[in-house]
Amino acid sequence: MAEQDWKTNKRVFAAVSLPTLFWIIVFFLVPMAIVWLYSFGENKGLTEIDISGTLDNYKRATEWLYLTIFGKSFAVAALVTLICLIIGFPVAMAITFASEKWRPWLLLGIMLPFWTNLLIRTYALMMLLGTQGFANKGLGALWEGTSWIKTLVGLQPLPTWEPVQLLFNNFAVVFGLVYVHLPFMVLPLYAALDRLDRSLIEASLDLGAGHFRTIMRIVVPLAAPGIIAGVMITLIPALGAYLTPDLMGGTDSQMIANVIERQFKKANDWPFGAALSFLLIYAMFALIAIQSMRKKVPEVR
């Protein structure tokens, strides 16, 4: 197929691309535009919104209170991304270097969570982390065991086990977000590592480098496109995370998406919610712009 085909067969091209174009315009661009217009409007009554072109919503959205929530959301998303990278990189390497027989199964294992609804996964995780959950039961058993051993050797037993509060705090939010976003990190990392010419690694070993140095000096720099892709694909959804902080977080762990949700629902202040939404979208645009401006790493042949 020549690249110029669409120019010579304009009708065919139009027939093929129109439905998609229609879909994008009607179900994506138009609603976005409406929300964008709302962000310059004011509430008139319960359901009426007057698009007056005011910038008040943006003024309010950039107040200190909301900026701190933005900042916190960024911090949480960045931490989640970092943890995903630290956990995901060895996992991706392990899959890359696993035998042909195992690789598809390991990849399946990574993708399996996608087949389950996010809500169900989150509730499952909450059951695990709850005060009556397996994590606490396991810790409790360890505690009791230690206490028993201490009495056995004639020492004072430990005080009674108090379940640890693992849920409804910032820890739970980060834990839950890492759990949800890890596959997003692993897959692009795997794709980058899989393309890596193995003889580059062997050449590094051959020249006297140990395994750790080979990873830091050869594998990581050459996997940089995959790392950046993984970071973007994890950071952006983590930044807009709504469900996890809502269900697993405490009163102090709301993220920007939760604030936005409240504007559209409880507060019934659509224009302000729209302004907050667009601030978030602009922030993501900025991230993507920074990523695409970075110096292109030479393609590995």
Added chain:
Amino acid sequence: MTDTAHPIIQIQNVSKRFGKVTAVDNVTLDINAGEFFVLLGPSGCGKTTLLRMIAGFELPTEGKILIDGQDVTGVPPNKRPVNMVFQSYAVFPHMSVADNVAYGLKIAGVKGGEIKDRVAEALELVKLGGFETRMPDQMSGGQRQRVALARSLVMRPKVLLLDEPLSALDAKLRAQMQFELSDLQEKVGITFVTVTHDQDEALSMACRIGVINKGEVAQLATPSDLYEYPANRFVADFVGSVNIFEGKLTLDDADKAAVDCPGLGKVYLNHGVTGPHGADVWIALRPEKIYLHVPGEGKAVKAAAQDAPDGYNFARGKIKGMSYLGDITLFEIELESGACLRVSRPNLSRHDQDDFTWGDKVSMHWRADSPVVLLG
């Protein structure tokens, strides 16, 4: 090579099995210090596995590998005094030429000033002086290979391993690099061990060649011995072009032997072979060692009679095919027995190729020292 040549690499009863597949089968081989050694064999014969075991990337299933007298069988690649030039060159794409070459030296803890000198020296050696700041993606395949060479040579290894070093280059560059590699090896005096499936490459560069077939050493010899005295049918056929005929040994003295080949005729040799009388043997005859004559003039008979009894080392046939290659013309001749014989003839003058053409009847002779008797 000097008489005091000592083995720098000793491969002792090494086998390598991948699951049920035996890649290398009980190979014992000494490679001498300072020689240019080539492992030659068809693809999948185990030669690369053998090289990778010397480098340390594969562990032998059985046997031992010694480098300079030290048992390195279980030593990891980064602790071995050998370096490798990879088939894909494996030049680090995110580092400049100078950084590539300095990589190993930095790890070895060589000081900055010395690194600079040694990198410059190594690049000079491979004729890449002035390319220090280039990135690999700005270089041709041939240049990248030179970077890989410099990167290995700068480590001053005891042995340099090269995996199919010329396979990715075009024909002209390949011929040039053959000479350059031989030259380089003489200059630096490091033992080179090269793997190749290309017999021309092996013959032109090697001091000694180990022909590998199905994981075993088929023959170990100098290039000319390999070509003129192949040990078996595999080597005769793999190295160069050859006509092979089955026959029976009818005479075997100290200074002469005769083989009766139903396909070719009666073959006389002016040297003895060690084989039982009446044994089944094979005659190998190189195409360039057969002379073509116009029949009827008795020239072929006369020429054959110079060093063989009447009726020996002589055949008749008809030209079935010919291909003109410029320097030589290849003929395919159907013998009276129905068998086919390949004959090559140098075009010594501009019109030699016109002497014979399709369908011509020809007679042939060869000298009594040309055929090789193969027992296996």
